[in-house]
Amino acid sequence: TTDISVLNFDASAPDRMTTRATIRNQAFDQCDPSPDGVWLACTHRGAHEDLVLLRSDGSETRRLMDDGFKDRGALWSPDGKTLSFYSTRAGRWETWAIQVDGSNLRQLTNMGKDSGSMVWAPDGKNGIVSSISTRTVWRLDPSRLNSLPSVELMKDVADAGLLDVQSWASSGTLISGSYYPDPLTAVPAVWDFTAKTLRKLHLPVPASSSFAAFLPDSRRLLVSSAGALLLVDLAGGPPRRLRTGAPGDIYRLSRDGRTLVMEHTVFDSDIWLMELGETRR
Numbered sequence: 001t002t003d004i005s006v007l008n009f010d011a012s013a014p015d016r017m018t019t020r021a022t023i024r025n026q027a028f029d030q031c032d033p034s035p036d037g038v039w040l041a042c043t044h045r046g047a048h049e050d051l052v053l054l055r056s057d058g059s060e061t062r063r064l065m066d067d068g069f070k071d072r073g074a075l076w077s078p079d080g081k082t083l084s085f086y087s088t089r090a091g092r093w094e095t096w097a098i099q100v101d102g103s104n105l106r107q108l109t110n111m112g113k114d115s116g117s118m119v120w121a122p123d124g125k126n127g128i129v130s131s132i133s134t135r136t137v138w139r140l141d142p143s144r145l146n147s148l149p150s151v152e153l154m155k156d157v158a159d160a161g162l163l164d165v166q167s168w169a170s171s172g173t174l175i176s177g178s179y180y181p182d183p184l185t186a187v188p189a190v191w192d193f194t195a196k197t198l199r200k201l202h203l204p205v206p207a208s209s210s211f212a213a214f215l216p217d218s219r220r221l222l223v224s225s226a227g228a229l230l231l232v233d234l235a236g237g238p239p240r241r242l243r244t245g246a247p248g249d250i251y252r253l254s255r256d257g258r259t260l261v262m263e264h265t266v267f268d269s270d271i272w273l274m275e276l277g278e279t280r281r
Helices: 155-160
Strands: 002-008 018-026 028-033 039-045 049-055 061-063 071-076 082-087 094-099 127-131 136-140 162-168 174-182 185-192 197-200 210-214 220-225 228-233 240-243 250-253 259-265
Touching (some): 028 049, 028 071, 028 250, 028 259, 049 071, 136 162, 155 162, 155 197, 162 185, 174 210, 185 210, 210 250, 220 250
Antiparallel strands (some): 002 259, 028 039, 049 061, 082 094, 127 136, 162 174, 174 185, 185 197, 210 220, 220 228, 228 240, 250 259
């Protein structure tokens, strides 16, 4: 199960995070906060893997679908009206979208390449999808079904090694994600569309996975790696540690930069006592 902490975050005072709500022992993960921080879009880990909306104070849950397909990794559009996610509805992992009221479920990719969730551009008019397994990155049009002949292949990004795109800066000129020097190590990195360069953010905490989200100023990022939360300023200076947590802790930041979600995995177990009788010969 997962404990979900919803934190108030202030970009002008990043060390002064306060807890807004703690939602304990939930079968939810991959929770992405809405642009205004009111809702969390989560994956329900149960007999079915479905998408649910959870109020960030824990007071209400809305199930968006209930079927036998696997649906994971919802990401909010900038206007807060649509979710992108990845699903097995087409027979293998493809990218899909749905309105937050549960209407207009639609397939965004038909590429057969195990694509993930779509990271939305700041204006919501296009998005980026990456596939770590095939080492490919594409730019999509979320208004239609995208196939290999029509989709824009971002070969320069993939060749540079940014194989897991996670955040798009509000300036529109930078994206962040993970660079993999080997299959077991993830290094947060930033791609600059203007300079066409990849900047690797070398941190004091190596990890098998990482996450990097831009603050609204497009200059600073919140980076999580091995459970630690760090602030990285692209203008220079060493990373600044904001929190230290367990290696499996996961963070997500709302688009307005005011809501930070932390997921902490809780391992539950029952303890049994068995008395052994005397062995007779």
